[in-house]
Amino acid sequence: MGACGQTCRRASVAALLIVVFSVILAGCGGVAVREALDQSERLPGQAAVAAVPFYPQEELQCGPAALAMVLSWSGLPVQPGDLAGEVYTPHLQGSLQSALVASARRHSRIAYPINGPEELFAEVAAGRPVIVLLNLAFSWYPRYHYAVVIGYDRPAETVILHSGTRSGERLSFRVFDNIWARSEYWGLLVLPPDQMPVAPDEKAWLAAVVGLERAEQWQAAAVAYQAAAGRWPRSALSRIGLGNSRYALDDSAGAIEAFREAVRLDPASAIAYNNLAQVLAETGRIDEGLAAARRAVELGGPHQDSCRRTLAELLEQHSGPRPGPTR
Numbered sequence: 001m002g003a004c005g006q007t008c009r010r011a012s013v014a015a016l017l018i019v020v021f022s023v024i025l026a027g028c029g030g031v032a033v034r035e036a037l038d039q040s041e042r043l044p045g046q047a048a049v050a051a052v053p054f055y056p057q058e059e060l061q062c063g064p065a066a067l068a069m070v071l072s073w074s075g076l077p078v079q080p081g082d083l084a085g086e087v088y089t090p091h092l093q094g095s096l097q098s099a100l101v102a103s104a105r106r107h108s109r110i111a112y113p114i115n116g117p118e119e120l121f122a123e124v125a126a127g128r129p130v131i132v133l134l135n136l137a138f139s140w141y142p143r144y145h146y147a148v149v150i151g152y153d154r155p156a157e158t159v160i161l162h163s164g165t166r167s168g169e170r171l172s173f174r175v176f177d178n179i180w181a182r183s184e185y186w187g188l189l190v191l192p193p194d195q196m197p198v199a200p201d202e203k204a205w206l207a208a209v210v211g212l213e214r215a216e217q218w219q220a221a222a223v224a225y226q227a228a229a230g231r232w233p234r235s236a237l238s239r240i241g242l243g244n245s246r247y248a249l250d251d252s253a254g255a256i257e258a259f260r261e262a263v264r265l266d267p268a269s270a271i272a273y274n275n276l277a278q279v280l281a282e283t284g285r286i287d288e289g290l291a292a293a294r295r296a297v298e299l300g301g302p303h304q305d306s307c308r309r310t311l312a313e314l315l316e317q318h319s320g321p322r323p324g325p326t327r
Contacts, residue, residue, distance in 0.1 A: 033177040036117035037154050047125040048151035048160065049073070054167040055080050062164065063087045063095025066131045066146035067103060069162055070190040073129055076107055094144065097133060097186060104190045105211045108220035112197055112208045114187030117177070122198040123189055124149055130189055132161075135182030144183065193224035202232050209241060218248040236266035243275055255279045263292075270299040274307045281314050290314050 037043060052073045057065035057080065064080040064087055071078050086103040087095040104111040114120055114130050123130050130149045137143035150168070151160035158170040171179075189197055193212065196205065205228055212221040222245035228238035243258030259276035262269060273296035281289030293314050296307040 033117045033159070033173045033180075034157070036121055037152070040118060040121065043121055043125045045154040046152070047121070047127075049124060049127050049129045052129045052148065052150050052162065054162045056165040056167075060093050061088065062146040063100055066148050066162075067100050067190070069148045070129050070131055070188075071104065071107055071109065074109055074190055074192055076109070078107070095146070097188070100131065100146075100188060101211065102215070104188075105215040105217060108193065108212070108217045110189075110191045110193055110195075110205075110208050110220075110224060111211060112189040112191060112200075113204060114189050116185045116187075117180075119197075119199070120149060120187055121152060124152060126198050128189060128191070129162075130187050132180055132188075133183040133186040134163075134179040136179055139182050142182065149187075193220040194227055196227060196231060200231065202228070202235060202237075205231075206235075206237055206241065213241070213245065213248075216248075218245050221245040222249060234265055236262040236269055236272060239265065240269070240272055240275065243272075243279075247275075247279055252279055252283050256283070268299055270296045270301045270303055270307055273299065274303065274310050277310055277314060281317060286314065286318050290318060 053069055055065045055068050061080055061084060064083040067083055067087060068078050068080045071083075083103055086106065087099040089096060089099065101111040114123065114132075120130050120132070132147055132149055134145045134147055135142045136145050145164070147161040147163035147169075149159060149161050152158065153160070153170075156170075157173045159173065159176040161169050161171065163169045191197070193209075205224075209221055209224040209228065212218075212224060222242060225238050225242035225245055228235060229242060232238060239258045239262035243255040243262065246252075246254035246258060256276065256279050259272055259279065262272035263276060266272060273292045277289045277292035277296060279289075280286075280292060290311075293307070293311040297304070297311050299307075
């Protein structure tokens with residue numbers, strides 16, 4: 001565990017428990033703008049997202065401006081200048097997508113990827129703004145720019161954006177599709193952790209929540225994992241993530257509850273048994289912890305080494321004085 005004490009140990013939970021990310025994969029896809037709306041009869045002909053503030057960007061600061069707009073919409077009043085140090089890279093004269101994602105997570109928000117026009121318009125119709133990366137030049141000589149989509153008008157065939165120094169700019173479907181396609185339809189939805197996309201993908205959602213864990217935003221991660229458990233009642237991975245987050249928040253009883261539920265949902269999950277064993281042992285229930293650790297080793301799998309280490313540590317504890325509950 002190390003010698004830094006309870007606070008540090010809990011903050012570095014990923015070094016102890018096996019995290020959800022190790023078993024997550026994600027995918028992507030996209031279709032043309034006009035096709036997306038034509039094929040989606042459920043979507044209204046027009047949509048506009050209310051209460052999205054507009055921050056005109058300073059030179060080369062479209063990343064901080066775009067992120068500040070969606071964070072403010074989500075309930076966090078921030079200015080572009082508050083974010084520049086987090087997302088702007090001076091020697092690149094711009095902001096990387098990964099920097100926007102990481103910054104959103106540091107502010108306890110879910111950063112969920114949007115892959116193509118169909119997902120984009122579904123979110124806008126549901127009242128959510130979406131950051132998009134546009135290439136205003138050529139594929140062989142790109143000039144990238146972040147904007148925030150806040151609406152669309154199917155009869156007029158226009159997309160409405162906060163972009164650059166223009167609030168509510170309207171671009172034709174053709175122009176928008178051309179410049180967005182050059183970034184491979186990259187988009188980002190930024191949400192409070194208790195809200196989900198219109199049609200969430202379980203693996204993509206859990207991968208986004210793992211990002212909150214990596215940013216040590218444990219309370220937000222716990223809320224997001226709880227939302228996942230409600231959305232996908234049979235998801236053992238959401239319970240493992242919930243258990244890890246609760247453990248980091250010093251909620252050992254809640255962590256044990258979540259790991260037990262994960263074991264119930266997936267009796268073949270060595271990860272769930274291993275993490276359950278760790279917390280049981282720390283709360284003085286060494287015999288129960290040993291039983292769970294032995295089961296984790298019996299199940300095998302790609303995390304066998306971690307499970308064997310857990311079992312060895314618990315056997316060592318069992319041979320010495322019995323520990324009391326850790327508080």
